Amino acid sequence: MISLKNQIILITGASSGIGTACARIFAHEGAKLILAARRLERLQQLADTLAKEFNIEIHSLQLDVRDRIAVESAISTLPAAWSNIDILINNAGLSRGLDKLHEGDFQNWEEMIDTNIKGLLYLTRYVVPGMVSRGGGHVVNIGSIAGHQTYPGGNVYCGTKAAVKAISEGLKQDLLGTPVRVTSVDPGMVETEFSDVRFHGDTERANKVYQGVTPLTADDVADVIFFCVTRSPHVNINEVILMPVDQASATLVNRRT
Ligand code: NDP
């Protein structure tokens, strides 16, 4: 197992859910964290808590990953002590709506495509060259079971996560001959703000997603990501699918109520 002490880890979407859980598990190991998301206040609160609890350094970045120029500027203007990113966790992402494709909302589509695909590409494009030239690094993309199996109403979200799967595979191929590692971590149902965001704040509808099942927690996913990034440097975990015991596929869920 490799140590994460003083490793520089950039986590997108660190203000909630899986991103926050990753920040906590890496902070516990003494990593130096760059936390990125749009909600700066939340990032700062998290940074204050983790810095005090684990005595580590944290750099917060208010960033909308959909804005290519902002991503370029954020990465190119990192202070020298933060610029050699060792691990990139491409976690920022969202679903919007569950409409049939032929009734879909264009704004929802654009938000998902711009965040889940283009945002992930921008971060990768601006961070990975440094990893290649320094001779080491690891990119972890958060995909989904939705990238492997499509479900009714999932159309565009599932398409974005299928794209993440293809992009992860392509990046691994393009980095062959370098020591840079690429992993896709693809969860099933995880209870976070995900469904609240999908249903635009309709909490009652969001809560129904997790009714009668024991979903994964954000910590469960962070634990798997931690495992992937701490393997020996010659080991690349290409892809991990994890889901709750109560879930067998994107559509097959055992509900007790
Ligand atoms: P949350 O809604 O709890 O967290 C999503 C995070 O993404 C937030 O921190 C949000 O921050 C950030 N984000 C969204 N849009 C942007 C943007 N344009 N720029 C920067 N940050 C952004 O959901 P999860 O933790 O569940 O989601 C994390 C990842 O896991 C996503 O890629 C999701 O698709 C994936 N996933 C989730 C599953 C689940 O069941 N929950 C299952 C499989 C995969 P802010 O709003 O402050 O910008």
Ligand code: 8X3
């Ligand atoms: C999130 C899991 O099944 O809601 O990617 O699409 S699912």
